[in-house]
Amino acid sequence: MRRGILVKEVKELLRDKYILFNIIILPMLMVFVMGGIALIATQTSTEPLVEGEALAALVLEDPDDPYALRAAEVLGWRVYNSVEEALGESRVVIVVPKGFGDMLSRGEPGRVTVYARLDTISLAQLGAAGGALSAFEEAVRAIVASERGVKPELVINPLEADNVYIYKGREIGFLDLAYMVGLPLIAGFIAFILGSVVAQVGAISIAVEREARTVEILLSMPVSRAEIAVAKLVAVTIIGLLATISFEAGFLAYAYVVLTYTPAPSGPGGESLAGLLVRELVDYVAQRPFDIGILALSAFIAAANMALLGLIVGVAFVGDIRGATSSVGFLSIIVMAPVIYELFAPGAQVPLELKILFHASPIYYPFMIVKGYATGSWETLGAYMVVEALYLVLASLLAAKLMGGEAMIYGARQALRSLLRR
Amino acid sequence: MRVVVEVSGVRKRFGRVEALRGVSFSVLEGEIFCLVGPNGAGKTTTLRIVAGLIRPDGGAVRVFGLDPSGMGLEDRRRLSYLPEDAGVYRNLTGLEYLEFVASVYARSREEALEMVRRGVELSGLGEDLRRRAGGYSKGMKRRLALAAALMVEPELAILDEPTAGLDVAHAVAVRRTVRDYVRSSRASAIVSSHNMLEVEYICDSVALISGGRIVEEGTPSELKDKHGASNLEEVYVKLVGVEAA
Structure with a gap:
């Protein structure tokens, strides 16, 4: 060369x-x-709700348990007599049963129950329960090690834990929780993949017309701008749906391979834990076919929103295919940010300014609709459906308006200048 | 004869560039009107305004007595526009492209079929119409686009440099197609061009545009007589200058 x-x-x-x-x-x-x-x-989700309050607290069934008392002292956690009282002031409560100290003295793992109060279904709040247990385990390990006169690393698995999650005042099982986290996660994932594809195709479909100089012929034809916008919207949504089906097929094939060929050290029946979780989740969703409908609705909304975004970007900001793909690729990541936040954090703690910005993301609506459905927050679901409908109407009007000749041929800046001049 | 296009005092600005500074002309029924000028003179902007794709900042344009930018769909059927360097949809075959255009303009399936038949004939591309247009040469793409523009039998065809970049054989074919169409249908055409030979061959009246203004207008013979020139190229050089040409 x-x-x-x-x-x-x-x-x-x-x-x-x-x-x-x-x-x-x-x-x-x-x-x-x-x-x-x-x-x-x-x-924000692992911070205590009240200033100066510890993240977790202990409930001792034996108020004189030496290990638990010392651990509480080391960690600075308060000790309560009842779970209700403790959960009123701490997000995570570890209940230490009678005989806990005896188990540790005999060299057996001490069994505790971890109660986690979830203000919202988010990965960070689940992580907070795990974090509190780890802190308690470290403290217990250090106490046991000093008693035995060995290094802490030699004290292996000093605790065994059962988890109880409390959401909206009621206990929920692990599978319910997996469902509440999993369904929005899947929705967010689908929305992102589908949305990115559709937005890119949308922007490219405009950019291609401009590059090939076919846009002028199209605009001079006896078709309305709305017809052009709708035709492009439908076409790119179809492409996006095909891409999503292809992606989902690949995901299922992968899950099948994981389930079939990956042995696991801890899962029953020789299955990997990840495989077991996927299978349980798939079984759970299969029992609730309405979920497929809500996921499909969310996917459609995401596709429509992102297709419109792609068309608007294609018309307004770029004049070539390279520019269209990279601009939309960048925007796709930006619009996904609120979903990532929502997956991690409790929505209530999001500052108002950030919350307003979140609502500018086309992916946020379908995600929140599914989250509202999965967690049984019907008011959330209803509110976002209404707002989403308004969003779609406004974005469609803007897209159709931008399909005017001046913007399509010279870009939005020139169209705006001409409009102001007139 | 009826006036089909009336342009008066049209101005248009792009940022700091004043593309049109009061352009005026009119086009009569059954006439081929040529807009001639150097690059950047304002030909394409003028044609885009006449086609209703963009709006002027000032002045007035009437096509069939209507404002082209606000024309209803039914009236838009009466005109067709061929942009300079117009491309084709690379993943459609030539025939599919003609069918697409016909589906937009025709009011019935029979009319669409007739339009496609006419388009096939006008393009002269034969079996190549069954190939994807992405593989066509520039000349073939131009003939396809021109065929699509004329097969719908517009009352006004707006053709922006229809022969630019074509070899002699293709250019002759395109000129002949345009002239024959206008003569046989009594439609009108506005053609922009650089090529003075082409202008003398097909145009009934000519307007020379330079720096966003019409600097001369008349029939080819009127212009030659007025400026004592033996051909339009001499007139062009006298009025526009060799530098600009």
């Missing part, structure tokens, strides 16, 4: 502002944006 050709290619690519932004600057920004969101979300 001649050096000149290589130099030309490198210059051509590096001088492209979209490539420069997406390859060099965007990855740096994304680490901060996505990591920051997850970090903020996790921090």
Whole structure:
């Protein structure tokens, strides 16, 4: 290969502002944006609700249990007599049964029950329960190690725990919880994949018309702007649905392989724990066919929202295919950020300014609809359905308006200038 | 004869560039009107305004007595527009493209079939119409796009540099198609061009545009007589200059 050709290619690519932004600057920004969101979300959900309050507390069935009392002292946790009282002031409560100290003295694991009060169904709040148990386990391990005169690393698995989750004042089982977390997670995942594909196809469909100079012929034909917008919307949604079906087929094939061929050390029946979880979840959803409907509705909404976003971006901001794909790719990640936050953090603790920004994301609505459904928050589901309908109408009107000749041929900036001049 | 297009004092600005500074002309029924000028003179902007794709900042445009940017769909059927360097949908065959255009313009299936039959004939692409248009040469794409523009039998055909970049054989075929169509249908056409030979061959009246203004207008013979030139190229050079040409 001649050096000149290589130099030309490198210059051509590096001088492209979209490539420069997406390859060099965007990855740096994304680490901060996505990591920051997850970090903020996790921090806000693991912080105590009241200032100065510990994350967790202990309930001792034997008020004189030496191990538990020392652990509480080390951790700075308060000790209560009843679970109700403790849960009123702490998000995580570890109940230490009678005979706990005896078990540890005999070298057996001490069995505890962890009660976690969930204000919202989020990964961070589940993580808080795990975090509290780990802290308690570390404290107990250190106490046992010092008693035996050995290094803490030599005290293996000093605790065994049962988990009880309390959501909206009632106990929920692990499978219920997996469902409440899993269904919105799946919805978010589908919305992201489908939305990204559809938005890109939408933007490209406009960019291709502009690059090939077919857009002027199209606009001069006896068809309305709305017809063009709807035709493009439907076409890109079909492409997006096909892409999602393909993705889901790949996911199921992967899950099948995991279930069939991956042995697990701890799962029953030789299955991996991940495989077991997937199977349980699939079985659970199969028993509730309405879930498929709500997921399909959410996927359709996500597709329509993102298709509109793609069309708007295609018309307004870019004049070529490269620009269209990279701009929409960037936007797809940005609009996913609120979903990541919601998966991690309790919505109630999101600052108002951030909450307003979240509502600008087209992926947020379908995700919240499914979350409202999965967690039984019907008021959330209803509110987001109404807002989503308004969102779709407004975005459709904007897209149809942008399909005007000036914006389609010269871009939105020129169209706006002309409008102001007139 | 009836006036089909009336353009008066049209102005258009793109950012700091004033593309049109008061352009005026009219096109009569059954006439081929040529807009001639150097690159950047404002030809394409003028045609886009006449086609109703963009709006002027000032002045007035009437096509069939109507504002083209606010024309109803029924009236839009009466005109067709061929942009400069117009592409084709690369993943459609030539025939599928003609069928698509016909489906938009025709009011019935029979009319659509008739339009496609006419388009096939006008394009002269034969069996190549069954191939995807992405593989066509520039000349073939131009003939396909022109066939699509004329097969719908518009009362006004707006053709932006229909022969630009074509070899001699393709250019001759395109010119002949345009001239024959207008002569046989009594439709009108606005054609922009750089090529003075082409202008003399097909145009009934000519307007020279430069710097966003019409600097001269008349029939080819009127312009030659007025400027004592033996051909339109000399007129063009006198009025626009060699630099701009």
